[in-house]
Amino acid sequence: MAIGWYLVVSALIFAIGVAGVLVRRSPLVILLCLELMLNAANLALVAFSRMWGGEDGQVFALIVMVVAACEVTVGLGLIVAMYRRGLPIDVDDLRELQG
Amino acid sequence: MSAVLFFIAAIGAVSGAIGVVMLRNQFYSVLALVFHLVSLAALFLLLRAEFVAAAQVIVYAGAVMVLYVFVVAYVGGGEEISSRSGLRIIGPLLAIALAIELCVAMLGTALKGISGKGAPYVPGFGTPEHIGKLFLTTYLFPFEVASLLLLVAAIGAIVLARRRRGLEPDQELEARYHPPRPSWTGTMAEAGGMTHFDEPEARPEGEPVGSQH
Incomplete structure (x- = not known):
């Protein structure tokens, strides 16, 4: 398959992730949609690495995976802390910082 | 053969992504993401990225998703009411516009490698x-x-996720230290409404313990 097809799939997944972040209200699902976007970027990186025949893009994809794991850990910790304090798990209700 | 595999994996990845966004139940969203990640690992394998594919399945679909499932079970992910704000309409339109823009950029690019199958690689x-x-x-x-x-x-x-002292009454610990007594037993202090024993500052300083009225 041509490399362009992989990039098209990556673009579609990224756009779906953007739609999810904008539409959904639960911070948990928003984190899932962020994962979708990071994975789309990973797919593009690996596709470009295949295109150039070098492995640097794959190393970059692995580092992105590490950063995504860190982001998930901290994000889920925040959600658990919100739940413990009895706050609503809903981004439309959490608007204390909105001016 | 590789084209068939590519289309199966690509359709799986995109449908898994749509499932994450569309499914109302958060638990099903997490499961859809697991499906998406496994399909994506197949795409990585087709791109000759063995190690990235293995890491994707083990780290992402294994460890990170287990964390998600635990948090959904802990928080009690129920059905989510859809947002009433204008983002509900504008969001998908923006996403479609972004997808079209990215595809146009890819079609109009001058990169010659995109239409090829990739550079020759070392064994x-x-x-x-x-x-x-x-x-x-x-x-x-x-x-x-x-x-x-x-x-x-x-x-x-x-x-972030530890139990904080002072922010919330720790009811399990409270019950362990001060188990509720059966009725018509207990001390006069409890009868007077003072149920917590761990407040020594409520008692005047220097007075012996037994001399309460």
């Missing part, structure tokens, strides 16, 4: 051996920084 391309050699030579500093970042994130998650 052993994408194996753990090659990736590990790159990590320990060229990319040693990013590798160490990534390990430091993981450590900081783990400590941060513990600090």
